[in-house]
Amino acid sequence: MQGARARRPAASTPADRPFHRRRAGASFPRRSDIAGPEQVRDDVTDTLDRDAVRRALLDFYDARRRDLPWRRDPDPYRVWVSEVMCQQTRVETAVPYFKRWMARFPTVDALAEAPIDDVLHAWAGLGYYRRAHNLHRAARLVRERHGGRIPGDPEALRRLPGVGDYTAGAIASIAFGLPEPAVDGNVRRVLSRLHDLPDPGAAELRRLAAELVPAERPGDFNQALMELGATVCTPRSPRCDRCPIASYCRARAAGTQAERPRPKPSKAIPEDDVGTAIILAPDGALLLVRRPEDGLLGGLWEFPGEVVAAGEMPEDAARRAAVRALGKAVASVPGPAPLGPATPLGAVVHTFSHRRITYHAFLFALGEAGAGATEVRQGADGGGAGAGDDGAGNRSGAGGGSVANEVRGRGARLDDAGTPGGRAHDRAWVGTTELPGFALSAAQRKVLALLPD
Ligand code: SF4
Numbered sequence: 001m002q003g004a005r006a007r008r009p010a011a012s013t014p015a016d017r018p019f020h021r022r023r024a025g026a027s028f029p030r031r032s033d034i035a036g037p038e039q040v041r042d043d044v045t046d047t048l049d050r051d052a053v054r055r056a057l058l059d060f061y062d063a064r065r066r067d068l069p070w071r072r073d074p075d076p077y078r079v080w081v082s083e084v085m086c087q088q089t090r091v092e093t094a095v096p097y098f099k100r101w102m103a104r105f106p107t108v109d110a111l112a113e114a115p116i117d118d119v120l121h122a123w124a125g126l127g128y129y130r131r132a133h134n135l136h137r138a139a140r141l142v143r144e145r146h147g148g149r150i151p152g153d154p155e156a157l158r159r160l161p162g163v164g165d166y167t168a169g170a171i172a173s174i175a176f177g178l179p180e181p182a183v184d185g186n187v188r189r190v191l192s193r194l195h196d197l198p199d200p201g202a203a204e205l206r207r208l209a210a211e212l213v214p215a216e217r218p219g220d221f222n223q224a225l226m227e228l229g230a231t232v233c234t235p236r237s238p239r240c241d242r243c244p245i246a247s248y249c250r251a252r253a254a255g256t257q258a259e260r261p262r263p264k265p266s267k268a269i270p271e272d273d274v275g276t277a278i279i280l281a282p283d284g285a286l287l288l289v290r291r292p293e294d295g296l297l298g299g300l301w302e303f304p305g306e307v308v309a310a311g312e313m314p315e316d317a318a319r320r321a322a323v324r325a326l327g328k329a330v331a332s333v334p335g336p337a338p339l340g341p342a343t344p345l346g347a348v349v350h351t352f353s354h355r356r357i358t359y360h361a362f363l364f365a366l367g368e369a370g371a372g373a374t375e376v377r378q379g380a381d382g383g384g385a386g387a388g389d390d391g392a393g394n395r396s397g398a399g400g401g402s403v404a405n406e407v408r409g410r411g412a413r414l415d416d417a418g419t420p421g422g423r424a425h426d427r428a429w430v431g432t433t434e435l436p437g438f439a440l441s442a443a444q445r446k447v448l449a450l451l452p453d
Contacts, residue, residue, distance in 0.1 A: 186229025
């Protein structure tokens with residue numbers, strides 16, 4: 001919240017004179033007290049000196065914009081990838097991912113041709129993995145429908161998976177120079193404060209942004225709004241004394257910056273406990289399972305885990321997960337107890353967008369019999385059939401011990417184009433040196449860090 005000093009108009013310009021006149025009275029009621037939302041919006045847009053705001057924002061952008069890799073070459077593909085990466089991710093976090101991505105998938109065609117495993121691997125740690133799936137699918141559609149050239153038409157852009165109003169507007173304005181609005185979270189905050197609107201809807205914000213975006217340098221203007229929201233007009237403690245549009249800002253004049261836009265009531269985040277099984281084969285390989293493509297963290301690899309049921313111990317949930325991952329065969333194999341005792345490794349907490357999960361990790365060292373059972377199941381599921389396996393779940397004598405090797409690293413990285421039988425593996429035995437080659441979420445990397453050296 002700003003003090004009395006911050007509420008004082010910063011400059012006298014034709015644009016802010018109406019505010020000055022109003023504030024000269026004995027009391028200055030907030031607009032929410034005196035007018036309905038439509039009256040307020042008309043009043044605001046009628047009095048706002050849009051040309052002055054545009055000039056101030058473009059000057060600010062020219063002088064104070066951050067040097068970001070995608071800004072050096074606003075090629076449509078680079079703009080698209082950067083915009084998708086920066087959704088729900090801090091720019092500083094996205095930069096190294098962007099550089100690695102461009103080295104690995106420098107063109108739309110390169111992305112379209114890449115196996116989804118490689119795409120997820122490049123994305124691993126950024127979160128919201130649906131974005132990576134959508135980028136991959138959209139790249140294939142761009143190749144099919146547009147000959148590998150990203151369209152500039154916002155309507156055509158919006159027909160691509162994962163491209164909504166914001167991303168289409170950003171690509172169209174930054175890469176193609178079209179005067180399209182682009183309203184992300186930062187722009188929503190700036191516009192809400194500029195117009196002192198407590199809870200503007202998406203259509204209203206889009207209209208306000210469309211009224212402001214200029215025909216000249218629309219991409220720079222949109223980025224200036226985003227930049228202002230990211231670096232000056234921040235959610236908490238906006239730096240109004242350094243803001244280039246402070247003299248036009250109605251929230252600043254009213255002292256309502258902290259309430260614009262009105263904070264949403266915070267919801268309690270559901271919490272789960274997951275028993276996680278780190279299964280160690282006699283030769284030192286670890287078992288990873290692959291999540292289904294559709295759903296949270298779709299297509300990523302992880303250590304087997306099960307949600308801890310009410311009244312259950314985390315170790316029991318981890319054992320359930322281990323048995324499920326290895327297959328029922330493990331329970332019927334004669335010989336020493338195949339799973340062995342569980343060694344607790346500790347717990348890590350990871351907060352997803354709508355859920356917080358505590359992973360309780362346990363190490364299960366497989367006996368020789370358990371390792372054999374694992375190999376049988378790999379073949380029985382059809383996911384790891386290879387040399388030494390007859391494809392029906394029976395180990396051949398000659399291949400004893402070799403089936404597990406067939407599904408390590410190499411097998412797991414094969415995609416639908418390269419996997420025998422036309423489907424990706426859903427389990428893999430992985431040596432610790434091979435682990436970095438697998439797409440693990442940030443949560444699973446935390447679990448991995450619990451393993452002793
Ligand atoms: S930084 Fe302050 S003056 Fe500038 S737009 Fe935000 S609230 Fe208004």
